[in-house]
Amino acid sequence: MFDFLPEWVSRFSPILILLVVVTIVIARLPKIDVGHTKSFRRRRVLNWLPLGLTYAFLYMARYNLNVSKSAFVSMKGADGGALMGNDVFGIIFGIGTVVYGVSFLINGPLTDRFGGRFSILVGAGGALFINLLMGLTTLSMINNGPGHEFIITNFTLVYSILYSLNMYFQSFGAVAIVKVNASWFHVRERGVFGAIFGILISLGIYFAFDWGKIVLDDFGLAWVFLVPAILLGVFWLIEFFFVKNTPGEAGQKDFDTADASSGDEGPPLGAVKVFKLMLRNPIIMTIAVVEFCSGFLRQAIMQWFRPFAEQTTGILGLKGGFVYNNWGLLLCCAGILGGVIAGVISDHAFGSRRGPVAAWLYGFMLTGAVVLTIFYKTPVVGFMVIAMSMAVIGVHGMLSGTASMDFGGTRNVGIAVGIIDGFVYLGTGFMSFTYAIFLPKVQLDAVGEIIGPAANPDNWLAWPAAMIPIAVIGLILAIRVWHAYPQAKGKKA
Numbered sequence: 001m002f003d004f005l006p007e008w009v010s011r012f013s014p015i016l017i018l019l020v021v022v023t024i025v026i027a028r029l030p031k032i033d034v035g036h037t038k039s040f041r042r043r044r045v046l047n048w049l050p051l052g053l054t055y056a057f058l059y060m061a062r063y064n065l066n067v068s069k070s071a072f073v074s075m076k077g078a079d080g081g082a083l084m085g086n087d088v089f090g091i092i093f094g095i096g097t098v099v100y101g102v103s104f105l106i107n108g109p110l111t112d113r114f115g116g117r118f119s120i121l122v123g124a125g126g127a128l129f130i131n132l133l134m135g136l137t138t139l140s141m142i143n144n145g146p147g148h149e150f151i152i153t154n155f156t157l158v159y160s161i162l163y164s165l166n167m168y169f170q171s172f173g174a175v176a177i178v179k180v181n182a183s184w185f186h187v188r189e190r191g192v193f194g195a196i197f198g199i200l201i202s203l204g205i206y207f208a209f210d211w212g213k214i215v216l217d218d219f220g221l222a223w224v225f226l227v228p229a230i231l232l233g234v235f236w237l238i239e240f241f242f243v244k245n246t247p248g249e250a251g252q253k254d255f256d257t258a259d260a261s262s263g264d265e266g267p268p269l270g271a272v273k274v275f276k277l278m279l280r281n282p283i284i285m286t287i288a289v290v291e292f293c294s295g296f297l298r299q300a301i302m303q304w305f306r307p308f309a310e311q312t313t314g315i316l317g318l319k320g321g322f323v324y325n326n327w328g329l330l331l332c333c334a335g336i337l338g339g340v341i342a343g344v345i346s347d348h349a350f351g352s353r354r355g356p357v358a359a360w361l362y363g364f365m366l367t368g369a370v371v372l373t374i375f376y377k378t379p380v381v382g383f384m385v386i387a388m389s390m391a392v393i394g395v396h397g398m399l400s401g402t403a404s405m406d407f408g409g410t411r412n413v414g415i416a417v418g419i420i421d422g423f424v425y426l427g428t429g430f431m432s433f434t435y436a437i438f439l440p441k442v443q444l445d446a447v448g449e450i451i452g453p454a455a456n457p458d459n460w461l462a463w464p465a466a467m468i469p470i471a472v473i474g475l476i477l478a479i480r481v482w483h484a485y486p487q488a489k490g491k492k493a
Contacts, residue, residue, distance in 0.1 A: 034186040040252050044184050047250065051116075051177055051243050052200040054124050054235040058173045059204025060212060061131045061228035065093060065163055066303050067212035068138075070310060071221045073442060073450070078153045082442045086307065086454065088156050090436025093303065094429045095160045096167040097295075101426035103171035108418025111172070115245040116180030116414075121236065123172025128232040130166040135225035137162065142221060171421075178417040183246040187258045188347065196343075201393055202335025205302065209328030284416060286481050287399050288423040290358060293474030294399070295427030297365060297467055298392045301385045302331065304435065304463055309382075311442065311454040316377060323382025330386045338394030346398060354398045355481035361391040362478045366471035372464040377457045395478075396424070431466075438462040 036044075072084035084092075111119040137158065141151045151158050177200075215227050244250040279285065306327055313319035323330060342357045368388040372381065399420065440459040443452030453459045 034188055035255070040247065043247070043250050043252055046242055047184060047244060048177075048181055048196070050235060050238045051120060051180060052196065053203075054120060054232070054239055055173050055177050056200050056204035056207055057228060057231045057235060058124065058127055058170055059201065060207040061127050061166070061225075061232060062170050063205070063208035063302070064131070064212050064224045064228060065089075065096075065159075066306075067209060067216055068221055068224045069307065071216060071224075073310075074444075076444065077155055082444050082450075083152070083155055085442035086311075086439045087436045087441065089307075090432045090439070091156055092160045092163050094432030094436060096163040097299075097425045097432060098429035099164040100167040100171045101422045101424070101429060103168050104175065104415070104418025104422035107172050107175055108415035108422075111175045111179050111414030111418070113414075116176040116178075117239070117243050117245050119172040119176035119179065119414075120239055120243065123169050123176060124232045124236045124239070126169025126172075127166055128229045128236065130162060130169060131225045131229040131232070134159075134162050134166070135222045135229065138225060139222040167425075171418075171425075174421045175414050175417050179414045180243065180245055182257065183254070185257065186255070196339075199336050199339055201397065202332040202339065205335060206328040206332035209306075209331065210326075211328070213328070279419075283481055284419065286477050288420045290362075290474050290477045290481075291396070291399050291420050292423040292427035292430075293362075293470045293477075294392055294396050295424035296431040296470045297369075297388070297474070298396060298424075299428045300431050300435070300463070300467055301389050301392070303432075304439075305382070305385050308457075308460055308463060311440075311450050312457040312460065314450075314455055316457055318379075318382065321379070321382060323386065331389050334386050334390035335393035338390035338392075339397040342394035342398050353483065355478060355483065357398050358395050359475065359478040359482060361395045362471060362475040364388075364391045365395075366468070366475050369464060369467035369471045373461070373468060376460070376464045395474075427470075434466060435463065438466070 066089075069084055069089055073082045075083040077083040082088075107119065137151060140146055141148045211227075212224055215223050219227075246254055248254040306324065309316070309318035309321070309324045318324055338361070342361065346354055346357045365388055368384055368391070372384050372388070375381065375384070439462060440453035440456070442450060442454045445451050
């Protein structure tokens with residue numbers, strides 16, 4: 001299909017078709033009229049689209065570490081083993097995600113103070129610079145350039161520092177996009193925005209895994225870091241000229257979003273007071289722990305299916321299969337469907353409540369984790385993890401992208417989404433360190449082929465089994481916020 005087109009265009013065509021279908025379906029749904037003019041809607045698209053695409057390319061600049069893993073694995077380190085085995089990847093990725101998770105203590109208040117536009121420019125600019133450094137460091141190591149012996153000898157330390165700096169700047173992304181859009185979307189529209197948020201996440205995953213793989217194969221390892229830096233530079237300029245914090249700044253009329261800060265005309269609270277309010281809010285904190293579980297499950301699938309397939313391919317033959325070859329494409333399509341289904345159902349079936357959708361999707365993830373634990377050594381594994389990805393990205397879009405706006409309120413959403421998204425990546429860090437300990441070690445033979453424990457799928461049982469208790473916790477907590485709905489300030493809950 002589409003064989004007459006360049007490879008990257010051909011591979012993007014199914015996603016483009018799916019996006020067109022999704023757009024048509026959303027356009028045909030009954031409209032939730034909150035009084036926006038056509039002019040406002042057009043300007044809103046011009047605001048969130050470049051912001052959203054920048055967020056997607058931040059994903060490409062974040063998960064390029066995963067894409068580069070296969071190339072680093074085939075290179076020998078100072079001790080003669082794989083330069084980046086499962087344990088080394090788990091440490092580097094785990095440290096980076098913990099840095100991301102705690103960065104909200106700084107970046108949430110900064111975003112509430114200076115606005116989402118400020119944060120996305122700082123985040124994209126910083127990630128651009130650090131990815132440039134990672135690309136040049138990798139290039140120096142490969143070409144025996146300055147410091148290459150030090151880099152190889154201290155590989156884990158060097159890339160942990162660089163990746164942690166990248167993740168600090170990355171942490172501005174989600175806070176910025178939610179902060180900006182909180183002023184542009186009424187609470188009754190935010191389920192659909194959750195769908196948009198899920199689509200943007202999914203496009204970012206596609207850019208990271210499939211475009212990143214093409215870049216790796218065609219241009220080499222260093223360009224996996226350099227290409228996202230270039231793309232972020234282009235979109236930084238676009239955002240500088242087009243993205244505005246509020247409709248009023250863009251020449252449109254500001255309006256009451258009807259979220260938790262609606263009616264609050266008092267002076268802004270200090271960051272410490274807002275943190276205390278959020279940490280005492282049972283709904284915010286329940287959602288945060290649910291998203292801790294989402295962070296574990298989402299990344300357990302995204303970061304470890306391909307390494308599992310590569311390292312066990314001598315027995316299972318998964319490498320080179322349909323799911324393996326189209327990993328980013330399938331994750332993107334699953335994420336788009338999950339985000340759209342969750343968002344539309346939330347607004348149109350559950351009156352813009354997010355809890356019911358999250359609970360149903362967590363029930364699906366729990367079932368999937370049990371099935372995966374039983375059948376992970378069969379060809380069903382690829383399709384099962386894709387289905388689970390659809391569910392977990394739907395939850396993530398609903399809670400981090402939407403519920404954080406609802407219950408944090410437009411004024412304090414930076415800190416609210418910081419707390420919630422921070423828990424997502426603390427969950428990811430917990431996952432990464434867990435698997436660094438329990439997954440089998442990678443050993444290489446004389447020609448760089450994987451042998452030993454990692455080549456035997458029997459040693460990978462911890463991968464699916466660890467998802468089950470996390471999915472149980474997420475399901476129970478999602479049920480607890482089933483009836484939660486934001487109340488404007490001054491109204492009774």
